[in-house]
Amino acid sequence: MSVDKKEHIMNVAVALFAEKGFEGTSIRDLAHEADVNIAMINYYFGSKENLFVTLLEAKARFMREKIDAVQNDPSLSELEKINQIIDGYINRFLSQPAFHRVLQQELLVTNREMLHQNVISLFIKNTQDVVAIIEKGVRKKVFKKVDPQLLFASIIGTINQVMLSRNMCNILMNNDAQADPYQNPELKTRLTKHIKQMVQDHLLIQPALQKKK
Amino acid sequence: MSVDKKEHIMNVAVALFAEKGFEGTSIRDLAHEADVNIAMINYYFGSKENLFVTLLEAKARFMREKIDAVQNDPSLSELEKINQIIDGYINRFLSQPAFHRVLQQELLVTNREMLHQNVISLFIKNTQDVVAIIEKGVRKKVFKKVDPQLLFASIIGTINQVMLSRNMCNILMNNDAQADPYQNPELKTRLTKHIKQMVQDHLLIQPALQKKK
DNA sequence: TTGAATTAAACAAACGTTTAATTAACTTTT
């Protein structure tokens, strides 16, 4: 019963933080939206900031699995690994747009230093892993000599750009303004196809291979 | 005297909003940091929200020039136009990191609807123009059949990704943690080279042309 | 002397948090 309620509060909190930001969301808002007493939030989480940290830690665990699995699979070529990582990111980001929004906000705002560092450390490991895969491909001469860090930035940045604003995404996708683009399976299809094609064009030495679709 | 002071307040406001967010910055903070009386902010701008709008409108004017100029230049090829637009975005974003951060925050937070719409409308026109250039290149068969909207998202998204967090950018660039990466000319060089190369690889039909560096 | 610029002080409202009292849910004792 108590665990359910805690989780319920956290889910409402993600939605509100995503919409209004951390500072913009009051505990009274949150309590009202979650239909619990104001005091319950401090009772469960100690403080508003602690609720945020708890929330981050709980959700962030699900973020590392894919890359770990891909990295240690010897049967995959470097390009296949990159492609699977692209799939992984698209799936993860699109399936939790509210949480993703909260993370992005925390990256942009630098005055809550501890939270900021927490979020950044989530990204560092992933960056290093992906960069390592690209560099291996370059050494093997299956990839051109690219800028691995910035190519990673392009992959993530493309998805992030689409996730920046529901409104802007609808304009990009030619949807009507009220729609939720992240529920639309076409977005995932287009995103996946575009990013993979772009990365492949940029990485592969023999363009002939590209035709083997 | 009064114009100088107004501008001074706006400059301090951009810096504070960028660091702490709009809700996270109090008028007292701002007044103290700008070394003016608390009442002066409402005296000049009417309200905190109005200060924000004024700030947006004042800074956003500088954002449209480049694309307008490029778009109507008949001497440029489509690829040259794209390349110049890439230069334009990189220069603009890197030269005003604080303001850029404020814009991004406003895109992520959706509860101040009017401001949100204001920021979005800045991007729409640019998106449409760039998409039109790409589509023209595709019709002329100098470009492959790409996804113009998402390619634009990749260009902007790559720069945005690097601008997300000073801290994360330093990790990407192998700088020490305290440095200001946006002052480092190497970032601009790397970004420009990477994005242009990637876009070119993705767009151009004849890969032989790429070697003509 | 008139109007704008500037100030310190005060305003109500909203903020995160805490308190003290009450209810609910188990444990232990009889």
Next chain:
DNA sequence: AAAAGTTAATTAAACGTTTGTTTAATTCAA
């Protein structure tokens, strides 16, 4: 199995701050 005891969950109310904004008085410049 009922009663007593114990801990946890929940509540309304209040706490002291801080918030954005306004007022009324004062200084400054033309």
